Amino acid sequence: MRIAIVAESFLPLMNGVTHSILRVLEHLQERGHEVLVIAPSTQDSDVPDVVHGAQVHRLPSVPLAGYTNVRVAMGGVYRVKRILADYAPDVVHLASPFVLGWRAVQAAHQLGIPTVAIYQTEIPSYAAxxxxxxxxxxxxxxxxxxxxxxxxxxxxxxxxxxxLRGRGIPRVDMWRRGVDTARFAPEKRDGGWRAAVAPGGERIIGYVGRLAIEKQVEDLAALADVPNTRLVIVGDGPQRAALEEALPNACFTGFLGGEELARAVASFDLFVHPGEFETFCQTIQEAMASGVPVVATGRGGPLDLVENSRTGWLYEPGDLSGMRAHVMDLMGDDAKRRAFAAAAHASVQGRTWPALSAELVRHYREVSALPTQTSVSRSGAVL
Structure with missing residues (x-):
């Protein structure tokens, strides 16, 4: 197939959207599909023009206020329409569409090209x-x-x-995310790494993710004095300085990727994710694949990933005393924590990126085979 992926964010920015796109590109390249990525420009001169066989077309962009490494593409519908018309894809993949994706879905609709929109970021809830x-x-x-x-x-x-269905969106299907169970595995646990970040032999409570307001990392202050534990924060972002001040006894590693990240996650004793606006939460899957039980908020993606009293605990959003109680429960019982860890590891086996990417290609083929692109307005009229 000939596929255009319109990316609201892409390399060099690494986040959940970029990670998913990269895994999909690997799959598409291996199977001989042709791919064009349309993404915001970057000031990083080292970013390649071809990624996993896909040509990357950069659109002029400006940094997002207060979050300078996030770029917002400029220009109108016509610019995207011209790119799509020249490339003539069988389908347009809209990756977490909002600004650039809004222009792209209009452009594709005007050209009669089917679109698969990936809902990945609960942007409206970030407003408050x-x-x-x-x-x-x-x-x-x-x-x-x-x-x-x-x-x-x-x-x-x-x-x-x-x-989405509750807001009247039609034609919505499920497409989960894969996890690399070879890269994220219990065998990556590293005693040397543990000793470096917790020299007193403390058990490690870990978090991985962007250090941004919507992730609510400051809630981890409720765990600061859990006995015989060390809080380790993996990631970077605009909130890092404020969080280092709010969590003075935590270890901040900065951004980690590749095998460094896999080693860090497998070396945790418990993974805690306090964010309430996760549509999925890939880092939870990676922790579970690494044999690490999870404590997370009982809203959004974690509801599907964490099974209470088996692979981890879910707590009510905002109930930080509940979060702390669940952490204390697992930190104080080694046998229970090991049982949860084994169950967590087993629960994600089989959720591979090749399997999930093949499912995505099936969606591409189905929409490209439709006789016409069908869209429905708010009033229910066919557009």
Whole structure:
């Protein structure tokens, strides 16, 4: 097939959206598909023009205020329409569409090219966290318009699927995320790494992710004085300085990737994720594949990933005393923690990226085989 992937964010920025795109590109390259990636420009001169066999077309962009490593593509619908018309793809993959994705879904619709929109980021709910709650309704209106126009929407979790359907979005199917069970594995646990970050032999409570407001990493302060533990924060972002001040006894490793990340995650004793706005939460899957039990908020993607009293614990959003109680429960019982770890590891086996990518290609083929692109307006009229 000939596929255009429109990426709201892409290399060199590493996040959940970029990670998913890279895994999909690997699969598409291995199977001989032709791919064009359309993404915001970057000021990093070392970023390649071809990634896993896909040509990358960069659009002029500006940094997002307060988050300078995030770039927002400029230009209108016509610019994207011209690129798509020249490339003539069988299908357009919209990766977490919002700004660039809104232009792309309009352009593809005008050209009669089917679209598969990947709902991955709950952007509207970020509004209150960033101090602009009055923008939440506008943001939901944008999300709804994109997915109403898309030929098919793919949601990563039951929560996200029901959320979109509840807002009147039609043609929504489930598409979860894969995990690299060779890279993330219990065998990567490293006693030397543990000794370096917890020299007193403490048990390690770990977090991996962007250090941004929506991740609510500051909630981990509720765990600061759990006996005989060391809090280790893996990741970077605009909140790092504030978090280092708020969590003075935590170890901040900065961004880790590749085998460094795999070693760090496998070396945790417990993984805690406090964010409430995860449509999936890939880092939870990676922790479980590494044989690490999880404590997470009972909202969004974690509801599908964490089985209470078996692979970890879920707590009510905002209930930090509940989070702390679950952490204390697992930190104070080695046998229980080991049992949860084994169950967590077993629960994600088989969720490979090749299997999930093959499922995605099936969606591509199905929408490209439709006689015409069908879209429905808010009133229910066919567009």
């Amino acid at each position: 966290r960033y101090g602009v709650p009055f923008l939440e309704n506008w943001a939901w209106n944008r999300v709804e318009n994109i997915h109403l126009l898309a030929t098919r929407t793919l949601a990563p979790s039951t929560f996200a699927l029901n959320q």
